[in-house]
Amino acid sequence: MPNAICRNRRLSFTARGILLHLLSLPDGAQEDARTLADRNPGVGRKGVANALDELEAAGYYVRRTIRDPETGRVFTVTDVFDLPQTQGSPVPASPGTGGPGVGNAGKLPSGVKDSSKNLGKPLPSPSVTKVQAPAAPAREGVQKDEPQIQEAARALGRLEAADARLLLSRQQVQELAPLAAQWLQNGASAVEITDALVQGLPATVHSPAKIVADRLTRKLPSPRRRWAEYTDCSDCRRPLPVGRSGQCAVCAGAVPHPDLQALAADSAPDPFVTTCASEIRAAMRARLGAAKEVAA
Numbered sequence: 645m646p647n648a649i650c651r652n653r654r655l656s657f658t659a660r661g662i663l664l665h666l667l668s669l670p671d672g673a674q675e676d677a678r679t680l681a682d683r684n685p686g687v688g689r690k691g692v693a694n695a696l697d698e699l700e701a702a703g704y705y706v707r708r709t710i711r712d713p714e715t716g717r718v719f720t721v722t723d724v725f726d727l728p729q730t731q732g733s734p735v736p737a738s739p740g741t742g743g744p745g746v747g748n749a750g751k752l753p754s755g756v757k758d759s760s761k762n763l764g765k766p767l768p769s770p771s772v773t774k775v776q777a778p779a780a781p782a783r784e785g786v787q788k789d790e791p792q793i794q795e796a797a798r799a800l801g802r803l804e805a806a807d808a809r810l811l812l813s814r815q816q817v818q819e820l821a822p823l824a825a826q827w828l829q830n831g832a833s834a835v836e837i838t839d840a841l842v843q844g845l846p847a848t849v850h851s852p853a854k855i856v857a858d859r860l861t862r863k864l865p866s867p868r869r870r871w872a873e874y875t876d877c878s879d880c881r882r883p884l885p886v887g888r889s890g891q892c893a894v895c896a897g898a899v900p901h902p903d904l905q906a907l908a909a910d911s912a913p914d915p916f917v918t919t920c921a922s923e924i925r926a927a928m929r930a931r932l933g934a935a936k937e938v939a940a
Contacts, residue, residue: 662680662699824860877890
């Protein structure tokens with residue numbers, strides 16, 4: 645965990661503790677304010693709710709309301725981040741590297757090739773090495789400043805925090821961002837990108853940029869089904885499409901309430917019953933007329 649979270653004095657101790665607990669959980673864990681309060685009775689539901697509001701305001705805790713277009717089911721997806729997520733947050737600058745350390749040369753084990761003859765050759769600096777990354781597939785309407793490119797660049801800039809061997813320069817991040825943006829377009833998250841790039845690395849990483857470019861290209865996931873995103877009505881909390889704010893059609897008075905619509909449908913006469921009643925009355929009139937003729 646980054647020390648910046650534990651030492652962030654703008655957050656309360658409760659908010660910091662809940663954030664560290666949520667970051668330690670695996671993806672897909674079922675945790676909300678109620679379950680957190682039930683498992684930590686000393687804090688209470690009100691304290692947990694206030695702490696989550698702190699984290700949401702600081703950008704660590706992001707909630708999204710989503711509706712399945714096939715089943716119509718509405719549910720909330722929560723994303724927790726170890727860095728604040730703001731709309732215009734820049735790509736974190738990569739820390740500089742120090743000079744090489746000098747150690748005592750020991751005796752090589754038997755069977756190991758002596759490579760001391762290469763020690764005098766200067767190694768290329770990662771900050772000036774050009775990344776020969778495969779060209780990303782062209783997409784219509786893609787701009788360099790689009791949100792997916794920015795989010796991909798932030799994810800690549802944080803790789804060094806997950807594994808110090810994946811240190812990328814700012815130029816390398818900019819060159820690799822379109823490849824990572826393909827993952828986001830196909831439905832992958834920034835956490836999934838980090839896991840795919842960090843897991844199973846070799847013991848020695850000579851060219852972090854080339855490894856990242858190879859994995860981003862080779863492990864690109866297939867496009868996933870996109871879920872429709874919704875926000876809440878300001879009055880009744882009914883789901884509204886993302887981008888539309890304010891009241892829903894029912895609260896605005898443009899559409900009758902669903903309960904009134906159901907009541908009107910129940911009170912409407914059934915055409916089948918009405919037709920049968922008309923036929924019965926016609927038959928009774930015919931019999932009554934026949935009976936009068938017989939009596940006459």
